Amino acid sequence: MDFSRVQLSGEEQAFHDRVRKFLDTHVTDDVRRRDRETGDNFDEGVHLAMGADGWLSAELNTGGEGGMTRVQRRLWDLERRRVHVPWVTWGTTAIVAASVEHFGSLELRNEVLPRVASGQVRLCLGYTEPDGGSDVATCKTKAVRDGEQWIINGSKMFTTGAHNCQYVFLITNTDNEARKHKSLTMFLVPLDTPGIEIQGIRTVDGDRTNIVYYTDVRVDDKYRLGEVNDGWRVLLQPLAVEHGVVDADADGLQDVSIMVHQGTMMATSVDRIAGIAGRQGPDGRRLIDDGAVAYRLGRSIARMEAALSAPSMFGRVAVAQTMRDISPDLMDLLGAASALPIDAEGAADQGGAEYVYRWAPLCGIYGGTLEVFRNMIAEHVLGLGRANYSAPVAAKR
DSSP states (O other): OOOSOOOOOHHHHHHHHHHHHHHHHHSOHHHHHHHHHHOOSOOHHHHHHHHHTTHHHHHHTTTSTTSOOHHHHHHHHHHHHHHTOOOHHHHHHHHHHHHHHHHSOHHHHHHHHHHHHHTSOOEEEEOOOTTTTTOTTSOOOEEEEETTEEEEEEEESOOTTGGGOSEEEEEEEOOTTSOGGGSEEEEEEETTSTTEEEEEEEOTTSOEEEEEEEEEEEEEGGGEESSTTOHHHHHHHHHHHHHTOSOOOTTSOSOSSTTHHHHHHHHHHHHHHHHHHTSBOTTSOBGGGSHHHHHHHHHHHHHHHHHHHOOHHHHHHHHHHHHHHHHHHHHHHHOGGGGSOTTSTTOTTTTHHHHHHHHHHHHTTTTSOHHHHHHHIIIIISOOOOOOOSOOOOOOO
16 A cells, blocks of 8 residues: 655646635635534535636536546545535535436426536435435325426425525425335425425534425426436435445545545544643643553544545444544543533633534434444345344244
8 A cells, every 4th residue: 555645746736726725715714613603514605606716517527528637626625624615515416416417307407507516506405204214215295296287295304405505306205006116206396486494403513404394385397307206216326425335436536435524524633632642731741641541542543544444335334433432532531621612712622522422423324324324234245135124023922
C-alpha cells in the first residue's frame, strides 16, 4: 500500500486552489453557526452560489463533457468536508435528479433539471412512513388515478430537507391487490401543491427532519416516473446509492463507504482528543501517561481505523457501530467537560465527542437500520438465507 503524498499536476493544483478560494469565501463561520442552530444541513446562499459558479452542474457531469475529472471530483469532495459545507439536501437532489433524467418525461426533465443545476430546485426523498420502518415497499400512501391526474393521500416520515425543497421523490401504492413490490408507483411531486403539510422534527443530534402529510393532493400524470406499478424498478438505483452498495470505481478515487463523511467527523474528534491527552497538565502529567487512558484511546483509534477501511455496506455498518461504541469512552477520558456542546464555554474538545455521541444513533438508521444492513450482508454476501420475521410458534403442551 502506497501512503506517499499524491502529486497534483499544475492544472489539478490550480483547480484545488480555485475550490479552496470559493469555499473559504462562501462557507463562513456564520454559515456553520446558522447550520448548527437550524439543523437544516442546507444553506440557500451557499447552494445558489455553487449553482451560479457552475459547481453543481460540474458535479452532476463528473467524468463527462463540462464536468469534473475524477481527480477534480475527489479534490472537491475532500474540500467540501474540510469546511463543513451544509450538504445533505444536495445529496438527495443528486440522487433523484439521476432518476428524473432516466425515467421522467421530456416535459418533466425540462421543467426540473436545468433549475437543479442552477441550485434553484432541490429534491428530497419521500420513502419512510410513520409506521413502516425500514421496509419502504410496505407503502400505505395511496395514489388513485383520476383521468390525467392522480390523487394522493398518506404521510411520510423523515423527509429531510422538505422545507427547503421544491419537489419530493414520492413512493406510492397504486394497486391494493398486487404484492408489495408490484404495487408501487413513483412520482416527483411539487411541494407547493395544495394539500401538502410539512411539519419539522428535531432529532437528538440537533438536525431537522420532517413529517409530511398528503391530503387529497392532485398531481398531473406528467409527474409520474416510470410505468404504473413499476415503481420498484425506478427506486432500485436510488436505494442502492443511498445504501452505498454501488460498485467501486477502478481508479480508487471514490469514498471507501457511504459513511465516510460521518467517519471523518469522528476521526477529527479523535485527533483532537489525542492531542489533549498528550498535553501536560498543571501538575506536569499527561492523560496518556495513565495506562488505562492509553489503552482505551488506542483501542478506540484502532476500531476507528478499521471501520474507515471497511468498504461498501460493511463500512456503513462498521462506521455507525464504531461511533456508538467509542464516543462514550472518549467522553469518559475527557471528564465532565466533554458533555458540553460546541460553542459552550469550557467544552473539553470543542464539543466533538459530545456531538459524535448524539449523532451516532442517527447514523445507525440513515437509509435503513443497522439490523437491516446486517441482514442484507448475511443474506446476500454470506449466503445465510432470508431472515424469518414471523411470530414464534407457541409450543404444544
